[in-house]
Amino acid sequence: MSDDHDEENGFDTAIPDSLMPYDSWIEDAYRQVMLRALEYAAAQGLPGDHHFYLTFRTDWPGVEMPDRLRAQYPHEITIVLQHQFWDLKVDRAHQIISVGLSFGGIPSTLVIPVAAVSAFADPHIRLALRFTVPEQPPVTAAAPNVVPVQPAPVDTAQAAPAADTAAGGADADKGEGSQVVSLAAFRKKGPGGPG
Numbered sequence: 001m002s003d004d005h006d007e008e009n010g011f012d013t014a015i016p017d018s019l020m021p022y023d024s025w026i027e028d029a030y031r032q033v034m035l036r037a038l039e040y041a042a043a044q045g046l047p048g049d050h051h052f053y054l055t056f057r058t059d060w061p062g063v064e065m066p067d068r069l070r071a072q073y074p075h076e077i078t079i080v081l082q083h084q085f086w087d088l089k090v091d092r093a094h095q096i097i098s099v100g101l102s103f104g105g106i107p108s109t110l111v112i113p114v115a116a117v118s119a120f121a122d123p124h125i126r127l128a129l130r131f132t133v134p135e136q137p138p139v140t141a142a143a144p145n146v147v148p149v150q151p152a153p154v155d156t157a158q159a160a161p162a163a164d165t166a167a168g169g170a171d172a173d174k175g176e177g178s179q180v181v182s183l184a185a186f187r188k189k190g191p192g193g194p195g
Contacts, residue, residue: 030129034120035090038097041081042088051082053121054097057133060116062096066108076118079110 037052046052055078056063058070069077079101081088086100087109095114100107121128 027131031114031131034129038088039090042090049124050122051080051124054079054081054117055119056112057116057118060113062113063116064111069103
């Protein structure tokens with residue numbers, strides 16, 4: 001008998017090896033539960049003693065937060081949505097969550113890609129959901145942002161090496177992803193930075 005046997009209900013909770021991605025589908029469904037709970041709170045407020053803990057990767061591309069907060073939490077942070085938060089929004093089209101919170105008495109707006117969320121909890125009912133967030137963001141998500149940055153070639157002899165460098169960089173990033181992080185940091189400074 002497996003360690004994952006649920007004595008109370010009499011069935012195994014572990015999913016055996018499968019050729020179908022059930023684990024991924026279940027995680028996607030749990031993310032939908034999280035988004036629906038956030039949408040409900042945005043529209044109706046939090047009823048009774050319900051409150052949310054939202055843990056997310058601060059170094060994920062697309063996360064917008066104050067620099068001082070990012071310096072304090074360079075990898076991950078857990079925020080609490082309970083009494084004092086505002087403008088909670090779920091944008092399913094862009095797969096982002098945004099919310100206003102005060103940190104040290106300073107109001108701030110956080111923008112959190114759904115893919116950056118590693119955990120969601122409602123302690124009132126002991127609901128805790130964990131999500132897989134890879135150590136490095138997927139290269140495919142960042143690669144299209146590299147292409148428009150390339151200057152328009154003036155000389156065809158110069159254009160070929162530039163294209164080879166961009167393609168080689170994308171292939172190299174698939175293994176390590178180190179340049180993806182720096183490109184994502186550049187992108188955050190662009191439209192979201194001070195100007």
